[in-house]
Amino acid sequence: MTVRVQSFGRRFGEKQVLQGVDFSVGQGEIVSLLGTSGCGKSTVLRALAGLDKDYEGSITIEPGQRIGFIFQEPRLLPWKTVLANTTFGLKGDKQANEEKARRYLELVGLREAEKLYPRELSGGMAQRAAIARALVTEPDILLLDEPFSALDAFTKMQLQELLLKIWEEIRTTIVLVTHDIDEALYLSDRVLLLQGRPSTLARDLKIALSRPRSRGSASLGKWKQDLLDLLEGKDTAYDYSLVAEVGQKA
Amino acid sequence: MWKKLRTHPVLLGSLLPILLVAAWEIMSRAGIIPAYQLPAPSAILSTVLAYVQDGSLQNHILLTIYRLLVGFVIGTVAAILLGTLVGYSELAEKIFDPLMQAFRSIPSLAWVPLFILWMGIGETSKVTLIAVGVFFPVYLNIVDGIRGVDRKLIEVGRMYGLDGVALVRRIILPASLPSFLTGLRSGLGLGWMFVVAAEIMGASQGLGYLLILGQNTYAPDVIIASIFLFALLGKLTDWVLKLIQKRSLHWQDTALAKR
Numbered sequence: 108m109t110v111r112v113q114s115f116g117r118r119f120g121e122k123q124v125l126q127g128v129d130f131s132v133g134q135g136e137i138v139s140l141l142g143t144s145g146c147g148k149s150t151v152l153r154a155l156a157g158l159d160k161d162y163e164g165s166i167t168i169e170p171g172q173r174i175g176f177i178f179q180e181p182r183l184l185p186w187k188t189v190l191a192n193t194t195f196g197l198k199g200d201k202q203a204n205e206e207k208a209r210r211y212l213e214l215v216g217l218r219e220a221e222k223l224y225p226r227e228l229s230g231g232m233a234q235r236a237a238i239a240r241a242l243v244t245e246p247d248i249l250l251l252d253e254p255f256s257a258l259d260a261f262t263k264m265q266l267q268e269l270l271l272k273i274w275e276e277i278r279t280t281i282v283l284v285t286h287d288i289d290e291a292l293y294l295s296d297r298v299l300l301l302q303g304r305p306s307t308l309a310r311d312l313k314i315a316l317s318r319p320r321s322r323g324s325a326s327l328g329k330w331k332q333d334l335l336d337l338l339e340g341k342d343t344a345y346d347y348s349l350v351a352e353v354g355q356k357a
Numbered sequence: 358m359w360k361k362l363r364t365h366p367v368l369l370g371s372l373l374p375i376l377l378v379a380a381w382e383i384m385s386r387a388g389i390i391p392a393y394q395l396p397a398p399s400a401i402l403s404t405v406l407a408y409v410q411d412g413s414l415q416n417h418i419l420l421t422i423y424r425l426l427v428g429f430v431i432g433t434v435a436a437i438l439l440g441t442l443v444g445y446s447e448l449a450e451k452i453f454d455p456l457m458q459a460f461r462s463i464p465s466l467a468w469v470p471l472f473i474l475w476m477g478i479g480e481t482s483k484v485t486l487i488a489v490g491v492f493f494p495v496y497l498n499i500v501d502g503i504r505g506v507d508r509k510l511i512e513v514g515r516m517y518g519l520d521g522v523a524l525v526r527r528i529i530l531p532a533s534l535p536s537f538l539t540g541l542r543s544g545l546g547l548g549w550m551f552v553v554a555a556e557i558m559g560a561s562q563g564l565g566y567l568l569i570l571g572q573n574t575y576a577p578d579v580i581i582a583s584i585f586l587f588a589l590l591g592k593l594t595d596w597v598l599k600l601i602q603k604r605s606l607h608w609q610d611t612a613l614a615k616r
Contacts, residue, residue: 158512176516182509186531186608195527196517226610244517 109134109169109248109280110155116163116305117150123305125150128164130299130308132248137274137281139291142301143338148284151301152252155282168248175246175279179253181233183225189236190221196244211239215269231262235269242273251283255290264322267294271318288334292327293320300337309337396578401585404578418586421563424480425552425594428487429545435488436495436540443496444503444533445525457496465490465551469558483555490551491544498540502533535609538602545598549591564590 108131115128125147132138140148153159154166156176168174183192193208194201212218215235225233234254241249251270255263267290274281285291291298295314302309312334316326378398384390385397392400408414442449443457468489476482506529514520514528556565564583571579 156516158515174516178509178513180509182513184510184513184528184531185610186534195513224608226608 108132109136109172110282111167112151112155112164113167114164115151115154115166117147117154117159117161118163125301126305126307128301128306128308130311132280132282135278135280136297137283137295139295139298140282140284140301141288141291141298141334142286142306144286146301146306148286148301148306149252152250152282152284155248156250172247172280173244175241175244175249177234177237177241177249177251177254179256181225181228181230181237183228183233183236183240185225187224188221189217189223189225189228192225192236193221193239193243195240208239208243211243212236214242214273215239231258231266234258234262234266238266238269238273242277245277246279248280248282251281253284253286256285256287263290270294288331288338289322289327292330292334293322298330298334300334302337310334393575394577396581401578401581404576405582405586408582417562417564417567418590421552421556421565422590424483424555424563425487425548428484428551429491429548431484432488432491432548433495433541433544436492436499436544437537440496440499441503441525441530444500445529450500454500461493461497465493465547466554469554473558478559483552483558483560486555487548487551490547494543494547495537495540498536498543499533502536502540503529505536506532535606538598538606542595542598542602545594546591549587549594553587 110132112128112130116126117124124145128151130138140151142148150159150162154162155168156174158176183189184195187195189212190205190208193212194204197204197207209218209221212221215238217232217235217239220228220232220236225236228236234257238254255266258266270281271294273279281294283291283294292314298310298312298314299308300310300312301307312330314327314330316324320327381390381395382398385392385395385400396404405414408417439453439457443453444450465486468486472482472485476485510528510532511524514524519527552563553565553568556563557569560566564586567583568580571577571581571583
């Protein structure tokens with residue numbers, strides 16, 4: 108297992124947001140953390156990235172694994188060009204770095220935009236640049252925090268395809284946080300549903316479906332209904348017994 | 358074409374000054390305004406030309422600029438060092454900032470007698486006064502700028518393994534550059550104010566000295582000429598900084614940057 112999370116919990120002040128979350132991610136797997144906003148899914152990801160150290164439980168990452176992080180917003184450095192932003196995480200020879208960065212800009216379709224500044228980019232272009240910046244360091248584990256949630260539907264689909272294309276090429280391990288059920292089902296090998304107050308792992312769903320997947324396929328629809336039922340249970344009568352049962356299965 | 362001319366900003370902006378100067382000239386010549394109080398613009402111009410011809414005006418101007426620059430550089434360097442430290446380290450902030458805020462509430466001109474007492478009426482006290490004046494706006498803007506750096510960008514830096522000096526150099530300083538440059542410009546403005554004060558308090562050369570000379574020799578033309586030169590030089594140096602600001606902040610996504 109590349110990543111192992113054991114009895115993970117996190118409290119903010121008085122409020123226990125997450126409790127007893129256990130899961131692991133295998134080499135080259137795409138795993139989604141799904142949940143409504145405020146359920147603590149980003150918190151898990153930030154802890155995996157080492158940005159948050161005040162958690163309970165343990166996180167084990169296979170030694171030597173490089174981690175790349177893509178945020179919800181592009182977070183490009185506004186004073187640097189697209190090319191300079193892309194080489195930001197690289198050390199050593201500038202020329203070699205730029206060559207490498209250009210290869211990844213090509214991959215995300217921004218080769219022509221390397222001289223532009225972030226203010227000159229559209230939302231989709233900026234997020235592509237952010238993806239190139241994360242990929243150029245050749246991470247073994249790529250963490251994505253709702254990376255496409257601020258984009259329009261069409262750009263979102265384009266970038267989802269891009270992510271899969273990259274994954275086909277370099278088979279990096281991916282942990283993706285999202286609140287979009289369709290996105291989670293379309294991209295992932297496994298969907299982890301976080302739910303409850305405090306949140307626990309309500310479901311660990313294996314999506315045994317070959318790629319490329321069809322977005323409207325019947326089996327994805329069935330899984331979606333399944334997840335929706337679980338999510339809706341939270342707002343109406345919250346059925347703890349069901350969650351406990353499903354949790355045990357997982 | 359007429360419409361274009363009518364709305365051209367330079368043309369429009371210089372309309373009123375030209376009219377005022379013309380009216381002033383006419384009224385002075387007609388004797389409505391007494392020359393011993395307000396000489397005609399042409400008389401002031403000829404005074405300036407006389408000073409230029411004997412070479413003394415150039416010396417006055419150069420010395421004033423020299424004092425300003427030395428004070429400005431010293432004040433700015435001190436502000437950068439302390440401002441970066443206080444902005445970045447919470448401990449340094451707790452130690453230094455209360456003292457700085459206390460010093461800031463002293464109107465800088467109140468230092469004048471003390472500086473003269475300590476350092477005499479030489480260059481040292483003048484430069485010190487200017488440096489003190491420049492220090493505060495630059496310091497405050499650096500501290501504000503650094504504290505205002507987007508936490509999200511700092512996280513990006515940390516994601517790529519930066520901390521300490523590397524984080525300051527690669528994220529915090531460039532991100533706080535806009536604020537720093539604003540500080541430099543207001544520091545320069547205050548610097549001009551204090552160079553006047555410093556030269557009025559006792560100098561044998563410099564534009565501020567000309568002000569006092571004009572006062573003591575009943576020569577309003579000399580006073581007005583120096584006032585005008587101060588304005589011109591102040592505007593010129595600010596324009597240089599503005600140019601630097603524009604060039605180094607071209608990446609900014611603000612309404613002002615696009616103007």
